Amino acid sequence: xxxxxxxxxxxxxxxxxxxxxxxxxVLLGTAACAGPSSRVRxxxxxxxxLTQEELAVDPGVDLLTLIQSLRPRWLRVRERTLTGPTTVxxxxxxxxxxxxxxxxxxxxxxxxxEVRYLSPADATTQFGTDMAGGAxxxxxxx
Numbered sequence: 468x469x470x471x472x473x474x475x476x477x478x479x480x481x482x483x484x485x486x487x488x489x490x491x492x493v494l495l496g497t498a499a500c501a502g503p504s505s506r507v508r509x510x511x512x513x514x515x516x517l518t519q520e521e522l523a524v525d526p527g528v529d530l531l532t533l534i535q536s537l538r539p540r541w542l543r544v545r546e547r548t549l550t551g552p553t554t555v556x557x558x559x560x561x562x563x564x565x566x567x568x569x570x571x572x573x574x575x576x577x578x579x580x581e582v583r584y585l586s587p588a589d590a591t592t593q594f595g596t597d598m599a600g601g602a603x604x605x606x607x608x609x
Contacts, residue, residue, distance in 0.1 A: 517582040530576060556598050574607070585603075585604055
């Protein structure tokens with residue numbers, strides 16, 4: 468039926484103005500016609516930080532296990548250098564760890580105030596050279 472009544476995608480006329488069928492849904496207040504922007508979205512999680520809620524899920528678990536399960540991308544090798552693959556560095560309370568990732572096994576989630584991942588560029592800017600794999604920055608509760 469193509470008589471302009473809106474059936475089969477034709478325009479709907481309201482007061483002499485032709486409106487697409489989707490606009491009619493918006494005018495009538497039906498959310499189903501409002502389009503994808505009206506969908507309720509969950510809050511966006513910062514992929515470069517572990518939240519307090521994530522740390523509190525299992526407070527006795529070690530930090531490396533928690534990172535492996537929630538942010539495994541932080542632990543992946545980013546690039547290779549002449550000396551071999553580059554690994555992520557670990558910085559705890561502003562001091563670079565000499566033992567690297569194994570240091571995270573000794574830290575429990577309930578001891579941590581904040582955990583953040585820095586990209587290689589950001590880590591180099593903040594802590595200097597030799598951070599080609601990025602950095603996991605840990606702030607402990609004191």
